[in-house]
Amino acid sequence: MFVTVELTNDVLKDMHRCMxxxxxxxxxxxxxxExxxxxxxxxxxxxxxxIASGVMAHLSKEDQITSTHxxxxxxxxxxxxxxxxFAELFGKATGYCKGKGGSMHISNMDLGMLGANGIVGGGPPIATGAAFSNKFRKTDNVACCFFGDGAxxxxxxxxxxxxxxLFKLPVVFVCENNGFGEYTSQANHQAIVDVADRAQGYGMPGVIVDxxxxxxxxxxxxxxxARARAGDGPTLLECKTYRFYDHVGVRGMGLSYRSDEEVEFWKKxxxxxxxxxxxxxxxxxxxxEIQAVYEQVAAEIEAAVQFAEESPMPDPSTITEDVYA
Amino acid sequence: MADQNNKPRQLTYVMAINEAIRTVMQEQPNAFAAGEDIGGAGGVYGYYNGIQEQFGTDRVYDTPISEKGIVGLGVGAAATGCRPILDLMFIDFMGECMDEVANQLAKMRYMFGGSATLPVTLLTMAGAGASLAAQHSQSLEAWLCHLPGLKVVMAATPADAKGLIIAAARDDNPVIVIMMKTLLALNGEVPEDSYATPIGKANIVRPGENYTIVTWGRMVHEAITAAEQLARSGLDAEVIDARSLQPFDTETVIASVRKTHRAMVAHEAVRYGGLGGEVAAQIQELAFDDLDAPVARVGAPFAPVPFSPVLESAYVPNAETIVAEVRSQLRIEG
Incomplete structure (x- = not known):
């Protein structure tokens, strides 16, 4: 049986490290x-x-997630x-997807990560299927579906x-509402402010958090x-957030579709x-102790980038491998 | 005793489908069925009759009318250890779930570098001939065969309906089994035992010496009728039921053409951009020197399937269309 994770100091430190x-x-x-x-x-x-740090603090590798772009x-x-x-982002043979997926399809089945997804809204049906499977196979695992306000x-x-x-499946729909569907503000893509309002229409709780x-x-x-694990069905958990960078790439300021003042407000x-x-x-x-975390993470990243740079490119002869089992 | 059990008996196409699903559910504890109206109602065609009663509501699910949801459910469940049998009532509804089919189901394994396995069986119904008009009568196999990652099979007989469904369910890849609504009442010999019709293997349903007709689905029967008519003109046509469209049994087709030197591809789908073009191209690439005539193609006109029985029967290709095309191709008079 799963035990609910309590907010101990160790959990707080783990979430910090994760962020x-x-x-x-x-x-x-x-x-x-660049x-x-x-x-x-x-x-x-x-x-x-x-969001990722706070949600994943509750999940084991047997629990599944579906992700986004x-x-x-x-x-x-x-x-x-x-x-x-990094090897996958570099397109190397040693990447999680052998260089066949890249950033938009990065995944690891052993960790229950059923993929980033290049299709906006690609994740929800798949997460629902994983949750169905958890119930069908009589496990007490849950699936968490990350999606944006755009999706x-x-x-x-x-x-x-x-x-x-309807099927009371163990799934949590986690809406990362960053205020933009790609380059279009929420005000210009839907008539509601809170995506969580839609939960009522499905017969599930809608909860908003910062x-x-x-x-x-x-x-x-x-x-x-906990509600999902107990067999009481899904929840729509809306997390109000903001992306500091552009939809694609690293530029954050001076963008035509949002003001620098707005970015500054959120960066605070x-x-x-x-x-x-x-x-x-x-x-x-x-x-x-906080600084030590940054130093350790910097060293891990440096080693990982080196691994990726030194890894071999995939052999073109593998193009038609992995199409079928 | 096994031989006795395997003794073929007459079964309709619809009952062969029913028997196949029961067999799969018995053989595979991780198999479940999900689709619209398949539980209490037994499915709109009746091939789910009694299956929810036998296996229970924990294994046979009536779903909302949500094709994206159904296929997505199958993708997520298959990736995490289940073997879903999904039902898409009409192949025409593929448009409702094409993202889940084309971008998720077909590609997940490849995009993930081979780490995901998706043993999904998707049963769907194609074909015209029931006055169901443009959105319930199409043959869309070409859409699916163009997507690497999917296997696509099409059953022309009760025996193959059973064998192909069992083969699909045993396969670790997504397999789309296309059935034909005008064949549902067709009787044929079907072995009682569990058996798989190999995916990727065509069936020579009528051996012949000097003409090859490659076909699938309902058109297999039209091609056999056409072959009997052509026999009177001195043509001994070999009829090949491709059965498996992806992977396609090129080898059997080429061996036949090397023997007969003349070939046609006949399908019920719209001729333009149909799979017949691919098969014709393969024949010309691999057996050009063996051909005595260009490869002929038979398919539906470039129009949606019409409603009125008069229009529909003129639209759907049949034995007469095949015979006429052969005569035109070979310049046979009368």
Whole structure:
């Protein structure tokens, strides 16, 4: 039987480390992309770290998640290893997907990470299927489905949410509402402010938490996940957040579709800064301990990037491998 | 005793499907069935009759009318250890779930570098001939065969309906089994035992010496009728039921053409952009020097399936269409 995770100091420290890992991974990936070392498109999670860290604090590797375009943070929080992640972003044979998926399809089945997804709204039906499987196989695992405010306008979410509620499946729909569907503000893509309002239409609770506060996310996720594990069905957990970078790439300021003032407003609410202030205030971590985390993470990332750079490219003869089992 | 059990008896196509699903549910504890109206109602075609009663509501699920939801459910469940049997009432509804089929089901294994396995069986119904008009009568196999990662089979007989469904369910890949609504009442010999019709292997249903007709689905029967008519003109046509469209048994087709030197591909789907073009191209690439005539193609006109019985029967290709096309191709008079 699963035991609900309590908010101990160790859990707080783990969430902090997780957020720092995601931040540094994403910043590094962004630089490597600008240097031309990472091909293709990167959708970076900077600013949204509290959500992955707060939700995943409750999950084991037997629990599943489905992710979005912006999936690196979810995989890191689920236990993904930097070396194989960077290798995948580099398109190397040693990557999690042998260089066949890249950033938008990064995944690890052994960790229950059923993939970032290149299709907006691709995840909800799959997460619902994983939750169905958990119930069918009589496990007490849950599936968490991450999606954005943009995906909340896709029909796939509607169908999946209805089925999940109807069958009382152990799934949590985690909406990362960062205020934009790609480059279009929420005000311009839907007539509601709170995506959680839609939960009522499916017959499931809709809960709103501050997505810049890892503790708030942790508390909201605890209740939703406990409800799912107990067989009481799904919850829509909306986390209000903001991405500090552009939809794709690293540029954050001077964008035509949002004001710099708005970005500054949200940056003052940086989830890591806020969290560290509390850790210090409550004497949970001293400054030196916090700095040690950054140093360790920096060393892990440096080694992982080196691993990725030194890894071999995939052999073109593998193009038609892995199409079929 | 096994031989006795395997003694073929007459069964309709619809009952062969029913028997196949029961067999799979018995053989595979991780198999479940999900689809619209398949539980209490037994499915709109009746091939789920009695199955929920036998296996229970824990294994046979009536779903909402949510094709994206159904296929997505199958993808997530298959990736985490189940063997779903999904039901898509009409192949025409593929448009409702094409993202789940084309971008998730077909590609997940590849995108994940081979780490995901998706043993999904998707049963669906195709074909015209029931005055169901443009959105309930199509043959869309070409859409699916263009997607690496899927296997696509099409059953022309009761025996193959059973064998292909069992083969699909035993396969660790997503397999789409296309059935044909105008064949549901067709009787045929069906062995009682559990057996798999090999995926990727065509069936020579009528051996012949000097003409090859490659076909699938309902058109197999039309091709046999056409072959009997052509026999009177001195043509001895070999009829090949491709059965498996992806993977396609090119070898059997080429061996036949090397013998007969003349070939046609006939399908009920719209001719333009149909799978017949691919098969014709393969024949010309691999057996050009063996051909005495260009490869002929028979398919539906470039129009949606019409409603009125008069229009529909003129639209759907049949034995007469095949015979006429052969005569035109070979310049046979009369």
């Amino acid at each position: 720092v890992q995601i931040r540094r991974f994403e910043e590094t990936a962004g630089k490597l992309m 240097d031309g070392k990472i091909p293709g498109a990167l959708h970076l999670y900077v600013g949204e770290e509290a 912006r999936g690196h943070g979810h995989l890191i929080a689920k236990g993904g290893e930097f070396d194989r992640m 909340s306008n896709e029909g796939s979410l509607h169908e999946a949410a209805n089925m999940a509620a 997505g810049m506060d890892a503790v708030a996310v942790f508390e909201g996720a605890r209740e939703a996940i 609410r940086d989830p890591i800064d806020q969290f560290e202030a509390k850790l210090r205030e409550q004497n949970i971590m001293a400054e030196a």
